[in-house]
Amino acid sequence: MTFDGGQKPNSxxxxxxxxxxxxxxxxxxxxxxxxIDDTYTRKTTADEITSYEWWAQEQxxxxxxxxxxxxxxxxxxxxxxxxxxxxxxxxxxxxxxxATANKAATLQNRQREAGNExxxxxxxxxxxxxxxxxxxxxxQAKGSAGSSSNGGSKEPRxxxxxxNPCAAxxxxxxxxxxxxxxxxxxxxxxxxGDANHRLAAHGLRALSNHLSSAGISIPDRGGxxxxxxxxxxxxxxxxxxxxxxxxVSPWFxxxxxxxxxxxxxxxxxxxxxxxxxxxxxxxGVSHGVQWPTLLDAIARRPGSAPPVVRxxxxxxxxxPGPFSAPPPGYDFRSHLLxxxxxxxxxxxxxxxxxxxxxxxxxxxxxxxxxxxxFRAGHVRADNRAAFLQSIRELDPDLVVLSEIDGGGGxxxxxxxxxxxxFAKNAELxxxxxxxxxxxxxxxxxxxxxxMEGEAARVLQAVAxxxxxxxxxxxxxxxxxxxxxxxxxxxxxxALLRKYDGNWEMRTAAAxxxxxxxxxxxxxxxxxxxxxxxxxx
Numbered sequence: 175m176t177f178d179g180g181q182k183p184n185s186x187x188x189x190x191x192x193x194x195x196x197x198x199x200x201x202x203x204x205x206x207x208x209x210i211d212d213t214y215t216r217k218t219t220a221d222e223i224t225s226y227e228w229w230a231q232e233q234x235x236x237x238x239x240x241x242x243x244x245x246x247x248x249x250x251x252x253x254x255x256x257x258x259x260x261x262x263x264x265x266x267x268x269x270x271x272x273a274t275a276n277k278a279a280t281l282q283n284r285q286r287e288a289g290n291e292x293x294x295x296x297x298x299x300x301x302x303x304x305x306x307x308x309x310x311x312x313x314q315a316k317g318s319a320g321s322s323s324n325g326g327s328k329e330p331r332x333x334x335x336x337x338n339p340c341a342a343x344x345x346x347x348x349x350x351x352x353x354x355x356x357x358x359x360x361x362x363x364x365x366x367g368d369a370n371h372r373l374a375a376h377g378l379r380a381l382s383n384h385l386s387s388a389g390i391s392i393p394d395r396g397g398x399x400x401x402x403x404x405x406x407x408x409x410x411x412x413x414x415x416x417x418x419x420x421x422v423s424p425w426f427x428x429x430x431x432x433x434x435x436x437x438x439x440x441x442x443x444x445x446x447x448x449x450x451x452x453x454x455x456x457x458g459v460s461h462g463v464q465w466p467t468l469l470d471a472i473a474r475r476p477g478s479a480p481p482v483v484r485x486x487x488x489x490x491x492x493x494p495g496p497f498s499a500p501p502p503g504y505d506f507r508s509h510l511l512x513x514x515x516x517x518x519x520x521x522x523x524x525x526x527x528x529x530x531x532x533x534x535x536x537x538x539x540x541x542x543x544x545x546x547x548f549r550a551g552h553v554r555a556d557n558r559a560a561f562l563q564s565i566r567e568l569d570p571d572l573v574v575l576s577e578i579d580g581g582g583g584x585x586x587x588x589x590x591x592x593x594x595x596f597a598k599n600a601e602l603x604x605x606x607x608x609x610x611x612x613x614x615x616x617x618x619x620x621x622x623x624x625m626e627g628e629a630a631r632v633l634q635a636v637a638x639x640x641x642x643x644x645x646x647x648x649x650x651x652x653x654x655x656x657x658x659x660x661x662x663x664x665x666x667x668a669l670l671r672k673y674d675g676n677w678e679m680r681t682a683a684a685x686x687x688x689x690x691x692x693x694x695x696x697x698x699x700x701x702x703x704x705x706x707x708x709x710x
Contacts, residue, residue, distance in 0.1 A: 333373040334600050336362070340381055341596040349390065356381075365401065365626075366618045369607040376401060376607075376630035377600060383634060384592070401627035402620070404497070409504040415621040416463045422613040424673050425606070426497075428691045429547060429576040429701040430460060431669050434468040435662035436703055437543050440572045442475060451482040453540045455529070455568075457489065458547030458576075459497040462506030466513055473517040480541075483519060485510075486534055488526040492561070495552030496631040529564045542570040548699070551577050551638055563651045566706060573653065573704040578602065579690060579697035580638030595637040603632055605693050612674040641688055641700045648704050656703035657687040 340355035356378070363375035379401060385391070404412060420427045441452055452472070458464065465485065473479050489498060507523045514521035526533045536542065544565050553561045565573060580598065590598065606629045614622045632638075645655065658666075663681075666689060670677050680697075682688040688702035 331370065331604060333362075333370040333377065334597070334604065336374065337377040337381070337600055338593065338597045341384075342593040344381065344385060344388075344390070345591065345593045347390075352385075365399075365623060369604060369611050372607050372626060373600065373604055376603065376626070377633060380596075380630065380633035401630055402624045403627045403631065404499060404624065405501055407501050407624050409501055411620055411624060412461075412501050412504055413506075415624040416461060418621045419613075419625050420463055422673070423609060424670055424677055424691060425609065425698065426460065426548075428666060428669060428677075428679070429699060430464040432658060432662055432666050432689060432701045433545055433547065433574040433576065434464065434471070435665055436572065436574060436658065437468060437545070438471050438475065439659055439662065440541060440543060441472060441480065442477075450480060451484065451537065451540045452480045453484040453486065453534075453536070453542050455526075455534060455542070455544045455570075456485055456487045457492060457549045458545055459549065460547065461500050461504070462510055464547075465510060469510075469514055469519055469521065470517060473519045479519055481520065482522060483514070484522045484524065484540070486524040486526050488529060488534070489549070490525075490527040491529045492549045493552045493554075495549070495635060497628055498549060498552065529568065531568060534568070536568065542568065543572045543574070544568065544570045545574045547574070547576045548578065550575065550644070552635070555636065555639075559647055559651060562647055562653075566651045566653060569706055571705070572656070573648075574701065575644065575648065575704060576699060576701040577641075577644055578638040579641050579700045581640045581697065590637050596633060598637040599632045599635060602638060603630060605696060605698060609674070609676070609693050609698075612676065641682065641686075641690065641697075641702075644700075645686065645688070645702070648702075652707050653704040654707040655687050656705050658689055658703060663689065 336355055336359055340352055340359070343349075343351040343355065359374050359378045362371060363378050364371040365375050366372075367375075400406070407415065419425070420430075437452075437454065441450075456465075469483065472483065492498070511521055511523060524535070546565070550558065550561065580602070607626060610622055610626060648655070663679075667679055670679055676694045678692045680690045680692055682690065682700075688700045690700040691698045
């Protein structure tokens with residue numbers, strides 16, 4: 175089924191644009207007027223498609239409803255911060271009731287018992303100021319904790335040092351040890367604490383689910399609540415979560431901006447010729463949030479806009495994964511169509527269940543762009559080459575591939591076992607939770623919980639592959655890598671200035687053209703451009 179948006183009626187342009195943009199932005203009047211003024215006064219530049227200013231006021235209003243996120247257990251930079259209660263117990267002893275003191279003593283005993291199982295991570299009684307023994311993982315022994323914004327100090331990452339041994343114990347059916355670690359995690363976990371406490375909470379539930387799928391039962395003494403996710407969120411909360419997250423974090427906004435810049439450049443090639451219709455196949459996780467800025471830039475670019483802009487949402491062509499599936503009842507199409515009409519852009523939105531040429535209803539002469547944003551990694555490793563080949567057979571003018579950068583090594587092709595894959599994904603989730611702590615400035619609100627709950631689904635996914643492996647795959651199926659234009663790179667660099675200073679953009683090594691997004695010196699994701707290799 176096709177949803178068409180034609181030209182706007184002969185009414186006042188300002189009034190018509192106000193009406194439809196108001197619907198899109200959920201009654202943000204002050205934000206609307208500033209956007210309209212900006213629309214008619216700015217000169218078109220590459221920065222326009224990286225701008226989220228028209229959501230800024232809604233973001234400020236939503237932030238007013240956020241409350242500071244209490245940290246149940248203070249953290250320090252010393253090695254004793256693995257279990258902060260031990261360091262602070264004497265200072266708070268006189269303020270505790272006997273029951274609370276007994277609970278703290280029990281927790282410390284459990285921690286020591288878990289450590290005595292032979293892990294080497296946990297501190298022994300009387301040795302809280304000594305450096306913990308090595309865990310055998312280089313990432314934890316050297317630089318696994320990212321530098322913080324205050325002078326580059328190292329942050330304790332005790333959650334992983336509990337979760338990873340627990341995953342290893344489960345793998346070898348050491349249920350006694352797993353129970354010990356579950357007890358410690360239950361005491362420390364919290365959805366509203368710092369990044370460690372939140373990682374412990376999400377990791378505990380992921381491990382519980384893994385145990386359940388294996389038919390193993392460990393009693394849950396705390397009545398663990400399920401984390402909010404996209405599937406359980408109300409559609410309005412889901413949409414506000416997406417908008418707010420794009421405003422405060424570049425996790426998705428940065429690759430979206432690079433993708434939009436490259437699509438716009440593809441549309442503006444050969445400006446002297448008659449404009450072609452544009453067909454974008456959306457295999458992404460933006461759920462509509464990516465496209466208003468691109469449509470706005472296309473409508474105001476020099477010359478005439480394409481006769482038709484077609485957007486085909488083909489999310490069903492890949493298996494579900496983190497951030498991929500919206501909640502029941504959410505539909506951005508009507509909002510986006512009304513917005514397109516308000517800016518005189520003829521937009522059509524279709525839905526496709528696969529990537530067949532007939533299903534996509536490709537038209538000869540259209541500029542075809544396939545935008546694959548954080549979805550290719552959900553395809554089974556042994557099917558990824560075939561998936562990319564199906565895109566190649568469409569003979570697109572441009573393919574934008576963005577994916578999580580999981581680094582190189584033996585994790586390719588899904589060869590990692592459960593403990594190693596879980597540890598790799600836990601490290602990725604740590605970066606997400608650590609960055610959202612900075613993005614939301616330590617404040618807890620429903621939008622942050624939804625995004626973090628959805629991100630935690632990565633703990634039950636296949637470990638992410640590295641940029642190099644995706645490059646090998648794209649080359650093997652007949653693509654050649656394209657370079658980002660200087661304006662797109664400058665726009666991406668400018669976009670990062672509005673976010674936390676720990677974010678950075680890095681270009682790929684010599685011979686490659688991908689652009690990477692990094693958090694505290696560690697890779698998060700990359701964005702790359704591809705065109706079919708055609709022999710001359």
